[in-house]
Amino acid sequence: MRPVVSQVLSEADDGGSRRPPAAAGATAAALLLSLCLGFPPSVAACPPDCLCASDIVSCSGRNLSTLPLDLPGYATRLDLSHGALAALPAGWIARPFDRLATLVLSRNAVARIEPDAFALTPHLLHLDLSSNRLAVLNASVFRGLEELEVLLLFGNRIVRIEPGAFGGLRGLRRLYLSGNRLEAFPLELYQGPAGPRNLTFLDLSSNRLRRAPVQSLLSLPAWQQAGIYLQGNPLVCDCALLALLEFWVWKRYRPLVDFRGDYPCGLGGDGAGARPSCAGQRQGAADNFLEAGTHRVEPGDWLRVPCPGLAPPTQGEPVAFWVAPRAVLRSPGDDPSGRLLVLPNGTLEIRGALLEDSGTYVCVAARGRPFDPGESPEATVSVGNSSVAPDAGSAHGGGAEHFNTAFTTLASCVISIVLVLLYLYLTPCRCREGRAGGGARGCGGRAVLLCSDPREVDSGERRSNGKRVAFLEPQAGDSDTGGPKTPAMNSAHGNTEGILKNGSRTVGQTLTDPAHVA
Template sequence: MRSTASQCLSGTDIGGSHSNPASAALLLLLCLGFPSSVASCPPPCICASDIVSCSGRSLSMLPFDLPRYATRLDLSHNNLSALPPDWVPRPFERLATLVLSRNSLSRIEVNAFAVTPHLLHLDLSSNQLAVLNLSTFTGLKELEELLLFDNQIVQINPGTFRDLHSLQKLYLSGNRLATFPLGIYWEPGGPHNLTFLDLSHNRLSEVPVQSLLSLPHQDGIYLQENPLVCDCALLALLEFWMWKQYHPVMDFKGETPCRSDSRQGPVCSQQGALDMPLVTKTYQEEPGKTFRVPCPGLASSTQEGQMVFWVTPRFVVNSSTNDPDSRLRVLPNGTLEIQGALVEDTGTYGCVAARQRLYESYESVEVTVVVGNFSTASTGGSPHRSSAEHFNTAFTTLASCVISIILVLLYLYLTPCRCRERSGGCGGRAIVLCSDPREVESGQRRSNGKRVAFLEPQAEGSDIGSPKTPAMNLGHVITEGILKNGSRKVGQTLTDPVHMA
């Protein structure tokens, strides 16, 4: 520190002979008193606002003085082999994206990501990772996207993803996995909101079909370019996904085995398959009864040993592993038997079987089961109204419309005052509606295309017969249909004594 100060002071000579005290003091403050929190950009990196890029610098060790204000840090295309827990002296509180791809990382030590608690995107692709341990991703509770493709991963130990509560996308393509990592979905504390899993280009020979059918997000599992064994269960799964129009099989038809449009693979119950269209059907039964639901597209004489899965509203059952204590079981011919039906059994049931055919857009492999009365349970298990309720609603609506129309007509055509009997007018107050605006003199007002004229009111007890100057002359105004009963005819004036009474 003392040598640094002396160097700073030695550089304050101005003109080669005399020193400036003010300049020396300023330089000393810059050298010794500059705040440490405002870090400068490391020499091998490029900094732009909150982005720090140290990519392609052949770094074998991480720069120690990385700025903490970064929200994106790019360390790709270097020679990093390990990530220690103290690779930065202080936590990155604002870092959201960390790119470590294209390195030689083979080891990630315990709590290496504890310094990035708010990380959202982590790219570890194209490295040399072989085993993912329990402590590999500790502390990444807010991580949403994890890229691990193009590594050498052969094993994923239990609990590896237990801290990744917010993980939505996981890329494991291009590794050496021989077993489907189903623990990603079922382990406690794991990423239960995972909507995208890429397992393509691995060494998977089989997949847990029934477990995959139970997942809520099947439309985001990519399995292309794996040496999968082409059996009837896998064929049924891929046919079901293709009927659902899932992107993993629709976008990679040529790279997925056991495709429904391929003649290669096993022969699965072609003798029992029907050529008739698969039409959605509804089966209704009273609670407590036992009834059977045939599988769409399969004949009752389907050969035994056919693998058939039924996706129910609550779980998945198949024809090979029936639980004797379960109320739902699949018969050898693929028919679903429901014993002691409950109202909770109402819903949509999908029959997943290898039919080895392409489905039309109007066909369906699902059926609707209703337990109870149609008036109390709908196809989705929710109550709906009966026909009497619909009739009452329609009648009430119609009556309301009729009453509204009558009120509008009364408002439009009812005389605003009652003419006194044996009097010469309506007490000097009247409203005249004129159909032709040209027939009304000045002083009238326009409202919705009609003319409204007001007569000057007369005081009570005044002589009606006495001459009074009117507000406007209506002697020649011709009116049409002022009153609803039509007693006034076209051409009659307001001065007609017959209609002034």
């Protein structure tokens, strides 16, 4: 805050041209009093070595070895790149930056980051530490950055990442670690108890990786596998790695599509990188290959599923990984239940099939050739009457089929009821307005008659096959006489064929009163 004090004091000294001397002196005295009492000034000036534009503060290229103490706290982006910062201790930031979202520390000489170094910047979304001198990422080095989404660490000298280094970074989505000296794949990023949960982009290119954890990588969701970049590493091309790369080429993941020539095993098509000789690879054009398909089995039975597209091995055992709906299988101990195992020839065996075993199984094996158009390493297993959706990749115990059957039955019942109601209530009926010996006794508002031919009604003809059904509710004033109401009925020659709704009569009762015959 020293520049603010000097600025106000200078204005006070030049009071003759800017403001009255008494006003300038009062302003300076008030500012000094507020500083002595510990109250910060309401106006924050831009440091002399920085450039400020609205909420952006840039101190890039100033060769700063320490952070200026009078940085404005309203900044959302702070650029300290191209400086001489050698370490980030716990108190390297003197004041909280609650609004800071982007912090750029690239191209400094940072070799050490202490815990809680970012405690005063809890809302960072983008942190750039690229092109520094970091060699080891200690535990909890990024503690407090729970909202961080992008972390740039490329161009350092990182040789080791200790457990817990990325603990708490639950919001991390993109991590750049290329151009370092890593020799082991940081699986903790995906398997750590407190690590990122939504990591979609991991750049490990141009490190010193010689082995890739193929089985662990295949166990990741597809949206995470698709964002792993491994090009430019001295990877040893064995049958397991070749199987993984061929599978990723078939899936058309961006790392293989964009940097295919920078991977081993001759994926670039230029002959660079010899492919290993793996059992099950194509030996000639006349070989017969097992195609993908649907395999059905009854619950409790055993099933063997050959690896699609893999030739029968003439010698040796092929390296085959089976990506099951709930696990990635290679050795007999990979399935906790012990019912799923991979045979030496690459065939998957399911012992005592259960309904939950239904689903899509993918055989990842080194075939030594590109996939033909329309060819797939997937096989569908259906247990019992269960059905698997084409894009589901797993079974649901026949729930879809059962739902369809129940829905069809319910729809049929509803349609039948609607048709019955339409027949009972909407069939045209001609009712006479009067009857001999009685007053007006038509349909009125109390009855809907389903009559036979109206001409028969008018002529008084009665036919045994002319069924008539009436729904009547007694109403006051409906009869000229004060006698009791008699519910209507269906009668042909005095015999009741059926009563659908009547609270006082039973089926089969004989009625003889002609006054109530429709």
